[in-house]
Amino acid sequence: MAHHTSTETSTETNTDTSTGTSTDVTIIGLGLMGRALADAALTAGHRVTVWNRTAAKAEGLVSRGARLATSVESAVLASPVSIVCVSDYESLQQAFAPVSGELDGRVLVNLTSGDPEQARELARWADQAGARSLGGAIMAVPATIGTADAVILLSGSRTAFEIYRPLLAALGDATFLGHDHGLSALYDVAGLSMMWGVLNAWLQGVALLRTAGVDASAFAPFAARIAHDTVGWLPGYADQIDRGSFTPDDATLATHAGGIAHLVRVSEKLGVDSELPRLFGSVVARAIAAGQGELSYAALIEQLTPGSSAS
Ligand SMILES: NC(=O)c1ccc[n+]([C@@H]2O[C@H](COP(=O)([O-])OP(=O)(O)OC[C@H]3O[C@@H](n4cnc5c(N)ncnc54)[C@H](OP(=O)(O)O)[C@@H]3O)[C@@H](O)[C@H]2O)c1
The missing domain is CATH 3.40.50.720 (NAD(P)-binding Rossmann-like Domain)
Structure with a gap:
């Protein structure tokens, strides 16, 4: 039997030329x-x-x-x-x-x-x-x-x-x-992680605003704008992660921790489930305990992949 995957060559048998015609x-x-x-x-x-x-x-x-x-x-x-x-x-x-x-x-x-x-x-x-x-x-x-x-x-x-x-x-x-x-299957789950991350964050916001009688539809355009702006940070954070260098250009993890605590408090006061923001907060708290409070949000990658190191 021929074994192909380890040594890819440009020659191929038993296939058509697939020049855009019928296969x-x-x-x-x-x-x-x-x-x-x-x-x-x-x-x-x-x-x-x-x-x-x-x-x-x-x-x-x-x-x-x-x-x-x-x-x-x-x-x-x-x-x-x-x-x-x-x-x-x-x-x-x-x-x-x-x-x-x-x-x-x-x-x-x-x-x-x-x-x-x-x-x-x-x-x-x-x-x-x-x-x-x-x-x-x-x-x-x-x-x-x-x-x-x-x-x-x-x-x-x-x-x-x-x-x-x-x-x-x-x-x-x-x-x-x-x-x-295995990469396609990995991208698949990474994509699912993005999807549920965005959806759950949006639902938290919907739940908060509904306590004041605001419809989900009224929140949707504002939510989309926030999501769009946040997505705009990804290339910069990705570069920090790839370089392993987490100098904060915007806010430190310590600042984020304060913001998340605020979100938890408001959720609880309004009777909205706070499990999700508390989860975000616990990851940030771990990073701060590890001495990373003055680093950027992207430094949290180390809490998700133990073994890497921040500078
Ligand atoms: N549908 C979607 O929206 C979607 C989206 C993304 C990815 N996918 C993926 O695509 C794949 C197929 O999904 P689907 O929606 O087509 O599912 P589906 O409608 O339930 O069809 C399942 C297929 O698998 C066959 N099958 C199941 N067990 C088998 C067995 N033991 N031996 C031989 N054939 C067997 C079935 O044959 P029978 O007809 O004989 O039962 C049928 O052809 C899944 O891996 C799914 O995750 C689906």
Whole structure:
């Protein structure tokens, strides 16, 4: 068997040239997301083979020109590239149990959600089966698949990404992150962290303002402006973190601690849950106890990743 992932070369066999023209592609898993992916590939003019545990879900796609494979092995053999999108890694393992030699010389793109180590393990398995592979994460809903609104993160074999870039671009805004197959899954959770951070902070503000009869809708434009301005600080803070140097250009952690205590007090006085601001405060308090009170807010990264060091 060929082993591709450790030594990427510019030569590739068993694939078409993908010059923007039609590609043979197999889609495995025809749930809500898999059907949307297959639909977008058909719309873009690719020759699509599909396989699903429950074959009936392929009907609509077959009527649009997709070819239904009778086994997962024949599905993999039908195309130089297979895209898999099933519920989770356990489902993926069950679906791919009969597959091994069929992948030799082919490309496997996994768009099943999972954690980084699962993605790396799958990449090792694909490598042993002689396949190049890409780990992926879809940060979009099925309705946006096939449009630029569908963010699709990919990592692993750059060669595979370059060869199938037109196909992947037909599915959404496909971005290659790097050679670590686990990166797409890591970006996925990092993105989720941003999402809940913003939403929970907004809800805290809504809860405070509702005590004075202010509607959530009235707060939304102001909240959006604050969020936008805060996001503007990220490049500067990111630079501090990457340099490991936390000189405060705006406010020190000690100043932030005072502000957070104020937010906790007002929340409690108004009968609004204060767990979230107290949580922010406890991380800041740890940093201050570690002697970082005169550093910038970005120094808190060390409370989240113990072992790094501030200057
Ligand atoms: N839907 C979204 O909005 C969305 C957004 C981002 C990411 N994703 C990710 O995309 C993946 C698929 O999501 P979905 O919305 O398409 O889920 P879904 O509608 O529930 O479909 C699940 C798919 O997995 C297959 N499957 C489950 N267990 C299996 C097994 N043991 N063997 C073979 N096939 C099995 C199902 O086959 P059957 O039809 O035979 O049951 C079906 O094709 C998930 O990892 C999800 O996290 C989804």
